[in-house]
Structure formats: C-alpha cells, structure tokens
Amino acid sequence: MSVLLHDGRRAGHLSWLRESLAAGLADGAVLNAFFTPQVAVPRNPSAADIIAELRGQAPAGQSPEILFDSATWAATLPGTDLWATYGSWPLWPRRVRSDLSDAGAVADHVRAVFDIQRSLGVPLLAPTVTADTAAGTQARLALDIAAEAKRQEPDCLLTICGINTFWRAGPALDRYVGQLARLRPAGWYVIPLRDRAGYPADMTDSNATAGWLRTIHSLALRNRVIAAHTDHLGVAAAVAGASTVGTGWDQAQRACSGDAFRDGGGGTNVNYSPHPGLLARFTETVARGLRDLQPAFAEAMRWGEPIPTDMRAHRVQHFQALREQFDTICNAGPTPSARAAFLRNVFTGADIAWDYAIGLGAADITAVEKATWFDGLRAGFELYALAEGI
C-alpha cells in the first residue's frame, strides 16, 4: 500500500516532493518526460538530480520508489504540443517524434525508454499509446509495444492507458486484457486518461469506471497494480486490488487528461480542503461555508483537521487523508469482497452525510456536487461489484 506523487508542469516542485516524502506522506514519485527535464533548467532540476536528492534524504534502507514515465501515451495524442521539456529526452532514436510505424521503430523507441530508465537507475516502465477502443489499431499497437518491451526486458512493468471508450468496452476489454496478461510482466501501471480536464475526474460514465476497476481486479490477481493519476478514487481501486495509487497537488496530477500536455492546458489549480467523510475535497470558501453552518459536522467530515490556510497545509492534509482512506480500505481485508463490504459502509455513511450537508443549505454543496464527488464513483463501483458478485 503506497502513494506515489506524479510531477506536473508547475516549476519548483522538488521541494514539495522532498517534503512530502520526508514526512512520510508519500512513498515515491513518478517523473514524467513532459515535466521533468533531462538537463536542469532554472527552477526545474534534472531527473537525475531529483532522484539523487530524494534518495539521498531517505533513511538508510528506505529508498523511495521512483518511476520515470516516458509518457508516450501523451506524446502520441492528437493536440499534444507541450514539447519544451519532453524534447530534452532522447526518446526517438529515428528522430521522428511519435514514430511507431513499424516493428523496428517500436523496438527502437522501447529501447530508448529503457536506456533512459537504466541511466536513471529506476525500474523499467514500458511505454504505451493511449487506447481508444479495445479492438482498434491503437489497442493493437499498444499490445505490440508491450510485447516488444517484454521481449527486451522480461522483468519490466507494463503500462496500460485508455480513455473512457476503452474502459467501457466490456467483453472486448476483457479479451484485450487477457492478451496483455499473457505477457506476464513484473507489474502494471494503469492510467485512466480522462476525456475532460478538471478535478474531480469526470465519473459520469459508470461503465468505464466499472471496466477500469474490473481490469485492475484481473491484473492484481497476478501482479502489483499501480493505479496512476487516481487520487481519491483510490478507495475503489484498492477494493479491486491496486496496491499503489498516484496523486499530486495539482488537478492534472490527480486526474490526468490530454489537456495537461497542451500549451495553456492542465486545468486550474485550486487549494482544496479534504472532507474525507464526504469522499470530497472542497475549496476553502465552500469549506468555510459548511463550517459556519454546522461546525461539529464539518469538523467530523474533515476527520478533525482544520481547514488548511496555505498551500503547504493543503498538500499535507490531502496526502494524509488520501493515505488514510486508501490504507483503511486495504486493511479491511485481503480480498475484494472484504474490502467492498467496508467501502459500502463508507459509502453509506458518506451518502447520509451528503444529504445532511445539502440540507444545511450551504453554497455549492448541492445535489450537483454530490453527483460530481460521490454518486458517479459509487455507481461505477457498484456496477463493478455487482458483476464480480462482491
């Protein structure tokens, strides 16, 4: 059970990473080729420097887990144009960015990714492309890349990245996941790429949520699953068997979309006050509004924490709440059914609390917010759980 912090486009976040790891709020980091450069630039240290620093500050024998995500899944998206940092990495030996046009090009790119990861001394995490369906050309290409990665490095981690139409593909998704499973990697790095930027992630497609959870469930029966860019949805991912969840301080780290890789995109960054009792994060204004109406209830929903008053407190509270929520589910039992029973209790409590909060009449705590933070997650989870018989 661990929490990894994704990096993001905001410069100067090494100190935040360092602080979070030192405080035990996170267990490691995922560096992304779009956001962490190969060579240091002002306010943006190099990947090698970040890794050295994070490892250097760790107590003896407790080296943080650090991954380098080549983010080929983002580089090959239409509309991606945030190349300044990405371009510093020698990811395309043929010097044609996103060239995966034949087996040789795929092999060259995979080799380049692994070479970089070896040079950084991090685990080998295979590249992939974003799948839009479970039986289309992108999915086939992703399978070919995975097979090539496994051929080159049998102990690598494989990446799966898909948008909602991929995760909602039902039996076709299951067949596809079966083919991936045959490759028997050391573990899985699973990215639910959101169709829209923003936080919380859009959860209106229950079938997509169910497919994402079902896939984690299938893969976790064999290997470790890292639920990347998952944030507070980690409570459901933990039921399905994910042992690691990815998050961060900015919206694009917590819920990833193609927008994060476009100039001017990435969503707005807001300081949220965690309300784990409602499975939600509120802006400071909304949090204060709820507190003013019913202080004791609001404090209970914040699990006793004060409303954070600065960015640092916001980060600390968020990671604390996330870790506690995630660990609580994981500790409910080793099986999905045990964890699901526990999460259902959490849902029941949150449902009642939401209705009470809405009844208080606070601004921006309405059925709309409940649907955004709670109902979508619960509906997707229940669809998954129903199919699993748990």
Place this chain on the structure above:
Amino acid sequence: MVEFYELVAAQIGVTDLAPLRPSGQKRVFLARRGSEQVVLKAVEILPPHQATVLERANREVGLLSRVAAKSDRRIVAVRSGLALVGDPATPTAVGWLEEYLDGNDLTDLLVSPWAQADALDLLSGLAEALKYLHDEEVVHRDLSPGNVRKRGDGLWTLLDPGLARHLSELSITGLYQPGTPGFRSPEQVPGGEPQPYSDIFGAGILVYLALTGHYPIDPRGAEDDYAKRLVEQQAPPVKTFRPDLDDDFAAVIDRCLSRQPARRYLDADELLDALRALGGSPATSLPRGTAP
C-alpha cells in the same frame, strides 16, 4: 461411383476401410496398411474453400508431426504425409494417416457424474497434453469430447488439432472456425482471438461436464444467444452441482472457467503448477483413475 475417400485411400496405400465417427469436415476410417491398423482422415475439397481446406490439412499434419513426436503419446501421432488426389495445384481431396488409438473417446465416458479422482486425472491429462501445444505457441481451439481419448493404458491423448493455430502464423481468412458448440471459450465468438488460455477454458468445460453432467455455459438456443452468454456469463461454481468436491480442486476448475481470460491459468504450464499444488503430481505420476 468412386468416393473421394476411396481415392485418398488408394493414393496413400491403405485398405479395409471401416467408418469411424466423422470429425468436422473430415471423414474418418479405421484402415489397414500392411499389418498396421491406422486411422485414415480424408477431406473433400470443394469450391470455394479449396485453399482454406488445403492449408488447414497441411497445418494439421504439420502440427501433428512436429508436436506429437515429442509429446510422449499425449498427442496423436501422424503416420504419413499429406496425400493429394488430383492435380496437386487444385486437388479434389486430401488425406493422411494417424495412429490408431485403442481405448475410448471421452464422449463415450460421459455417461454419469465422475468421481473427483477421475476428473483430476482427466484435467491433469489434458494439461499435460496441452503443454506440448502451448510450448510451441499453438492453440488447439477445439477441445471437445470427440477430440479427447483415453487409451487402453489410461493415458489421455488429444486428437484433431484441425482448428489449431500457431500464434505467430496468420489466421486463415474466409472460413470462420468457432469450435464445437458447448465447448467454446469466450474468445471463440466473432471478433475473438483464441489464445492458450482459451484451451484452458475448454479443459475446464470438459471436466465440469464430466463431474456435473452440465455445461458451464448453456449452448442451447440460437448461436448469437450462446455467444452472448459466453462473453457475459460467469459459469456457476462447480460446487453448485457437486458440493462434495474438495474446495481446492473446485477452485482450480472454476478458475479454468473464468470469463475473463486474465483470471484463468494463462496456459497449460500454469494449470499444471496449480494441479501440483493440490498435493499430487499431475498426469505422469498420478494414479490413473478408472473413468466410469
């Protein structure tokens, strides 16, 4: 009028043809070549599928020759090359010889629910045989009772990998190969792509049927409905029908029949590991039970 299989028999040099159970598009005969009893398989090649039938026959004989030789009698052996009737470029029939197996087809043994030990013996035997195919990256794709035989000495042997496909070879186009109704995997619906774990599902069906008398996924009714059930329904746990089974053995069977392929044993090697973990060493050293 001379039948096509008689022409094949003459071409290949066998006599005394006695019909056996047909297998797919093939006519199958017990035959004699000198003093040896053999099985003749003959296929008439009709338009428009000449190329497909010829390729399939070539593939079946090629596969059998390659795999059977090292399978320790778990895959039926080939006793001849491919014999073509007519112009070799556009033959009208094709045939080959296989070893004659004594014993019984699994079909004949599925008369009443089996004891657990016998079912374990069957599953172990199937896994041992499939291992030789899967090690070669070959998928059998038609594990039906008519393609499984228990030899007189109790050894389970696989027949007729006529639908088998080497995973690195392109699939034949123009002729859909769904396998036998009742014995298909979820990957054997249109759009699916059978893999070694599809054979694991097939092995699970056979053992489930032997133990319970029920198909795990009901094949009755329209093809489309059956296909839908295959991809959407999870088979009832085998203990639904056989609560007397050991939990661990039942769990192995249920896992073979997982709707999601990633949750099954991915190939025969994994299944064999699971069977070993049950406490016995599969197949080769298991006491062979006597099927009912």
